[in-house]
Amino acid sequence: MESHHKNSDHDLCDIRSDLSAGDLWDVEKYFREQSVLEFIYDEQLDVFRFPEDGRFAFCREFADWKRQQERGYLHF
Numbered sequence: 001m002e003s004h005h006k007n008s009d010h011d012l013c014d015i016r017s018d019l020s021a022g023d024l025w026d027v028e029k030y031f032r033e034q035s036v037l038e039f040i041y042d043e044q045l046d047v048f049r050f051p052e053d054g055r056f057a058f059c060r061e062f063a064d065w066k067r068q069q070e071r072g073y074l075h076f
Contacts, residue, residue: 021063028058038073 039048
């Protein structure tokens, strides 16, 4: 039986395998210190969220790489 999914779980993990969620966290923290905000920081949960809809974007341990790529946030 053929899968109807465009991407396998393995493909999703490879989207930004050169970066870790911690790297993304450090970059966003740096930009926030410079008053350049791309994401909304949820202090209560200690995570960053997408500004468009408040959905989870990343924390120190995990990043939603697929959604970030779909929304054009992985332009570096």
